[in-house]
Amino acid sequence: MKARRIRLRPEIAGVALLAMVGTAWAQDFNITGFRTDSVTLYKDCKLEQATTVTKQQFQGPWPAKKDPTSSLYFNVMRDGARYCVKAFSVWTDQAVKVDKDSECGAKVAGRPPKTGAVRGVGEGCQ
Amino acid sequence: MTRSVRAVAALALLALTGCAETGSGGPGGGTGTTAAVPTWLGGKGMNATMFSTLKPGVYEPSTLAVGQEKDITLHRAEGFGFVRSAALEQYLNETRARLVAVSGKTNVPGRVIILADQTYGAVTTPDGNTYVTLGFIEALESDDEVAALLAHETSHELLKHHNSDILGDMQKKGQSLLELGMGAKAALAGHGAMGKSDTRTVQEAQLAGMATDKLVLPAWSRGQEREADFLGLDLLVESQQSAPAMMGVLEKLQAWEKASAESEQAFTGRLTQASQHNLNEAADVVYQKLLSGASVNHPKTEERISDTAQYLEKFYGSRELAEPKTAAWKAVRARPEVAQVLRNYKAAFAARRLYEQGKAQESYAMAKTALNGRQLTDAYPNWVFSDAAFALGRSGEGFAALRRAIASPEPVAVIYEDLITRNEQTNSLRTALEVCDTASRVFGGAPRFIPPKIRVLRKMGRTAEAESLTVSCSLNTPDFKRLCQQANQTPAGNVQR
Numbered sequence: 001m002k003a004r005r006i007r008l009r010p011e012i013a014g015v016a017l018l019a020m021v022g023t024a025w026a027q028d029f030n031i032t033g034f035r036t037d038s039v040t041l042y043k044d045c046k047l048e049q050a051t052t053v054t055k056q057q058f059q060g061p062w063p064a065k066k067d068p069t070s071s072l073y074f075n076v077m078r079d080g081a082r083y084c085v086k087a088f089s090v091w092t093d094q095a096v097k098v099d100k101d102s103e104c105g106a107k108v109a110g111r112p113p114k115t116g117a118v119r120g121v122g123e124g125c126q
Numbered sequence: 127m128t129r130s131v132r133a134v135a136a137l138a139l140l141a142l143t144g145c146a147e148t149g150s151g152g153p154g155g156g157t158g159t160t161a162a163v164p165t166w167l168g169g170k171g172m173n174a175t176m177f178s179t180l181k182p183g184v185y186e187p188s189t190l191a192v193g194q195e196k197d198i199t200l201h202r203a204e205g206f207g208f209v210r211s212a213a214l215e216q217y218l219n220e221t222r223a224r225l226v227a228v229s230g231k232t233n234v235p236g237r238v239i240i241l242a243d244q245t246y247g248a249v250t251t252p253d254g255n256t257y258v259t260l261g262f263i264e265a266l267e268s269d270d271e272v273a274a275l276l277a278h279e280t281s282h283e284l285l286k287h288h289n290s291d292i293l294g295d296m297q298k299k300g301q302s303l304l305e306l307g308m309g310a311k312a313a314l315a316g317h318g319a320m321g322k323s324d325t326r327t328v329q330e331a332q333l334a335g336m337a338t339d340k341l342v343l344p345a346w347s348r349g350q351e352r353e354a355d356f357l358g359l360d361l362l363v364e365s366q367q368s369a370p371a372m373m374g375v376l377e378k379l380q381a382w383e384k385a386s387a388e389s390e391q392a393f394t395g396r397l398t399q400a401s402q403h404n405l406n407e408a409a410d411v412v413y414q415k416l417l418s419g420a421s422v423n424h425p426k427t428e429e430r431i432s433d434t435a436q437y438l439e440k441f442y443g444s445r446e447l448a449e450p451k452t453a454a455w456k457a458v459r460a461r462p463e464v465a466q467v468l469r470n471y472k473a474a475f476a477a478r479r480l481y482e483q484g485k486a487q488e489s490y491a492m493a494k495t496a497l498n499g500r501q502l503t504d505a506y507p508n509w510v511f512s513d514a515a516f517a518l519g520r521s522g523e524g525f526a527a528l529r530r531a532i533a534s535p536e537p538v539a540v541i542y543e544d545l546i547t548r549n550e551q552t553n554s555l556r557t558a559l560e561v562c563d564t565a566s567r568v569f570g571g572a573p574r575f576i577p578p579k580i581r582v583l584r585k586m587g588r589t590a591e592a593e594s595l596t597v598s599c600s601l602n603t604p605d606f607k608r609l610c611q612q613a614n615q616t617p618a619g620n621v622q623r
Binding site: 035036037070071072086087088089095096097098 | 265368369370373377378380381382385431432435436438439447449450
């Protein structure tokens with residue numbers, strides 16, 4: 001069987017290239033704020049080239065996406081350059097999934113009063 | 127404005143402002159900085175790691191410990207019982223053991239127990255036992271998130287946070303004694319009720335008690351939560367786990383709180399309605415709000431996330447942090463025994479929700495799917511199934527499921543409560559009393575069964591016994607005082623022995 005050769009016209013190839021670049025940087029979510037007083041931006045995700053942005057300087061939101069190599073970092077594009085930020089240091093608009101069945105739509109019957117002397121992460125449905 | 131009205135107003139303001147004394151670190155938080163933990167709450171975590179304050183050596187048990195097995199028996203009576211899964215429990219306990227090992231403390235008591243509860247929650251008792259809801263366990267996505275949850279809980283134990291509960295406990299007992307004393311004084315003086323000045327004294331003690339219980343201790347507790355977050359994070363770093371998982375767990379908690387919160391509008395409406403009814407009830411509504419931390423606008427968990435991030439950056443910012451791992455957690459969840467438990471309880475929780483929504487037929491069908499494998503003899507799924515069956519008039523199936531539930535090696539307290547109520551409804555008071563005593567025995571003398579026993583004794587005309595039990599309940603289990611006193615208002619029936 002003969003292989004079919006596909007030739008792209010230059011303008012189509014250009015658009016395709018732009019689209020690929022766009023895809024590479026298509027944002028997944030936004031960074032909406034800082035959890036820490038300041039956040040370090042690592043240029044090109046090289047940890048030695050860093051600049052710092054303070055909470056006061058932040059004028060978000062920043063388009064961002066997950067780093068393909070590490071879940072500890074997010075990628076952001078600022079002034080045409082690619083940066084990495086520590087994921088734990090920022091707030092994002094990513095939705096955190098909650099199992100619908102665990103919501104407290106209805107009060108749990110027969111739940112006894114708390115007896116004190118306990119320490120916990122969540123308070124449960126009140 | 128009376129003192130009571132002022133107290134309610136002040137509390138309402140505090141509740142509505144969402145504990146605004148601490149800084150906001152959330153999205154759009156502007157220039158707000160993350161709150162340093164106040165020194166009076168033990169804010170040493172911001173100057174040095176919490177881990178550095180832990181002295182290696184033998185762990186000294188809490189003075190509030192009642193004994194590990196008794197603690198487990200008592201907690202079995204709270205909620206809907208335990209979920210048993212050997213593989214899951216082993217994984218959780220091994221994870222906890224690794225965290226304890228890096229703490230430098232030895233002989234740390236306790237183990238992890240899974241609660242048949244769909245909500246997100248985890249508590250650690252003075253005996254070191256950590257009770258985690260199955261709902262929360264299901265939500266965890268990595269080895270590190272499991273470790274983070276257990277690291278937080280273990281930190282409460284290592285930091286001996288329970289010892290601070292002595293204050294509230296003693297105050298409640300003192301208040302009960304004062305009330306009983308004043309009542310006795312009135313009785314001796316031949317008055318049916320307390321005098322004006324005595325009433326004022328009791329009210330002042332009640333207000334002081336409420337202030338401690340609802341304001342001071344929760345504030346203290348919030349400081350302790352931060353300390354546990356920080357030490358938990360240290361333990362994750364020390365045990366080579368991915369420390370940001372702590373924020374992941376808190377984010378899940380925050381998302382769940384938002385999903386389950388009542389709206390501010392609904393809260394305000396409820397408060398207005400309650401205050402028209404009576405002030406104590408209004409105060410109760412406000413206190414519940416203060417304590418719940420479940421309001422959409424309440425910054426509690428959001429602040430904890432910011433504070434923990436700040437702490438991680440400050441003390442470990444220059445370190446290479448470990449990447450999260452999922453393999454071990456996925457593997458344990460995929461084991462047939464564990465997968466079956468998770469699947470069946472998920473179905474049982476869903477069935478319960480359907481039942482509470484009045485959808486008995488759907489609940490019945492869903493509950494039936496939960497009854498297979500080892501869950502065929504588990505108490506919770508059988509209890510859920512029995513309720514749905516009774517609602518559809520299938521009492522034969524209902525009773526059979528209840529019998530299986532009662533025979534389960536992991537009993538559930540509400541099943542006994544159901545039996546007590548059913549017997550009261552059919553005027554089988556002697557049987558109801560027997561069930562009260564059996565339940566009390568099965569659950570290690572859990573106070574939960576004292577109010578129904580008082581109620582049944584009153585119906586049987588045994589008022590002196592009911593009165594005596596009410597006094598001992600008020601003194602020994604102050605948390606149940608109100609319920610016991612309410613039960614003691616039950617109209618007395620003809621004497622039955």
